[in-house]
Amino acid sequence: MSKYSPDHYARGVIEVWDFIADQQLDYFAGNVVKYLSRAGFKPHEEEIDDLLKAKAYLEKKIQLVSKQRNR
Numbered sequence: 001m002s003k004y005s006p007d008h009y010a011r012g013v014i015e016v017w018d019f020i021a022d023q024q025l026d027y028f029a030g031n032v033v034k035y036l037s038r039a040g041f042k043p044h045e046e047e048i049d050d051l052l053k054a055k056a057y058l059e060k061k062i063q064l065v066s067k068q069r070n071r
Contacts, residue, residue, distance in 0.1 A: 028061035
């Protein structure tokens with residue numbers, strides 16, 4: 001675990017940002033992974049809050065991919 005990562009980002013074998021970097025995810029997909037990974041584990045924040053954030057980033061990613069596809 002990195003000294004910079006709070007527990008809600010370093011619960012498993014690999015830290016969330018290391019997974020995002022390894023998979024070369026863009027900003028939007030990376031944030032989906034980040035918020036899904038910490039949902040229900042960040043102190044003082046409800047699980048639904050992170051799930052809604054993940055949904056917003058996923059919807060934006062879908063919008064961007066759809067726009068590129070229709071060019």
